[in-house]
């Protein structure tokens with residue numbers, strides 16, 4: 155939520171900041187602003203709406219000359235998306251500007267205190283207290299002002315600060331919100347994530363909680379909360395600039411759907427060597443795995459649904475019971491978790507506030523923790539005892555696609571890996587490994603098999619509500635399919651376990667209600683077929699998703715989507731693809747902003 159960026163160098167800062175903000179816009183896009191320092195004065199420009207408005211307002215940055223500046227794109231938490239509430243916020247004396255991602259939990263008491271000291275507030279935000287505290291504590295030394303200010307803050311923050319008394323310098327500080335420094339040649343940067351940096355430099359430093367940084371064009375210095383120098387290593391980002399561009403596609407979402415065969419291959423291929431699943435990054439021994447009595451999977455949104463989808467493979471291959479719990483619930487549920495629990499947390503961004511809190515809670519109760527994460531160096535990745543990266547590359551569209559399929563793929567690999575250590579039979583093991591190796595090709599085949607989706611979208615896009623039904627893995631994929639549909643097309647979509655229909659939901663089925671029926675497991679297909687017949691006899695229009703050789707369904711369904719014939723144990727990564735495409739084309743028919751759906755943000759760093 156919210157993206158921040160900072161630049162100091164030889165060229166004008168504003169165009170660099172605007173370009174960076176465009177890359178961060180997926181993090182929040184209801185208002186934006188930049189502050190640039192020139193001749194020891196700070197100029198600010200803020201707008202409501204998208205970065206494009208800010209570019210227009212500043213004539214692509216030309217109106218704010220100066221080589222040092224900070225910028226922000228907002229997802230409103232405290233205060234409506236107005237220009238007053240947009241960042242950067244200025245101090246009353248105009249000498250300091252601040253951008254902030256996170257939430258200051260004690261802002262109300264700080265605001266009262268600062269008001270009593272005579273400070274004037276221009277916004278309703280929690281952030282504004284920070285800039286007034288800096289003004290209060292600044293006695294010619296920004297380090298001291300930052301240490302004293304951050305000492306007063308409870309909550310989370312990634313901060314960017316400039317001070318007109320300190321030309322050429324940008325400051326950044328971090329506590330529980332992502333922040334990365336970019337190290338260039340005669341220019342340096344900070345940003346909420348690497349996508350804003352890769353076009354300038356691939357050399358980065360990951361700031362830790364409690365640290366702050368002082369950047370000039372020629373130096374990057376990092377300090378801890380006691381103002382002691384901290385030595386940090388420079389890491390090299392593996393992604394290139396193209397990975398964060400649309401590459402000829404109309405939307406990032408379509409690009410990312412099409413990237414799935416490659417992303418899943420990048421996730422699986424390096425982890426299968428000589429026919430064996432290998433996880434060089436795992437420190438869990440076979441002995442430790444034998445002591446595990448339950449696997450608890452926790453995450454939010456699609457990442458949670460990835461866990462739901464992979465649960466069947468994990469249980470069948472490891473014989474360990476799997477419990478699924480939403481991170482926002484788990485953190486407050488006083489969970490029955492101890493050292494015999496393997497906690498698997500799943501997060502594309504690695505910065506989701508509830509997921510981080512659930513991970514901390516379970517760690518404190520003694521669980522062994524394993525994170526499945528996409529963003530290298532993220533908070534979840536650092537907190538967990540074991541981290542397995544999904545190697546999906548940057549995911550920019552707010553609605554996840556390749557993030558989900560690579561998460562499920564890693565969980566499949568883990569199921570086979572742990573199962574092997576706990577005594578999986580060699581013959582079954584070999585077949586499973588082969589099936590995993592075929593997944594990238596099967597995803598491509600799925601894309602090729604479903605060329606009719608744009609036409610189907612024309613038929614279904616004006617529906618009032620859609621129902622997704624299925625059993626077991628089909629049900630888990632239905633949950634993700636319904637979420638994709640509702641978040642980007644704004645159509646009311648609900649997923650139900652097919653067997654639950656007659657316990658209430660079937661009352662909602664009427665003439666032409668679309669029911670998307672997932673039917674990809676031959677062993678239980680007959681049961682879902684009965685549910686299809688039930689809804690059809692009440693007038694529903696059925697779009698069935700099934701495996702290619704399934705003849706039985708042809709006479710029952712109105713329309714069909716296909717996956718190639720595949721072991722149902724690993725079918726979720728193919729099943730979801732037609733549903734992603736359907737959601738995409740329905741949203742397109744409805745003229746929705748596909749990459750940036752309303753009210754959403756990519757990285758949910760607040761509770």
Ligand code: F6R
Nearest residue numbers: 455456457501502503506553554
């Ligand atoms: C939906 C979506 C969200 C995320 C959720 C968790 O398309 O992207 O539901 O899956 O916010 O995000 P991460 O995986 O970053 O923890």
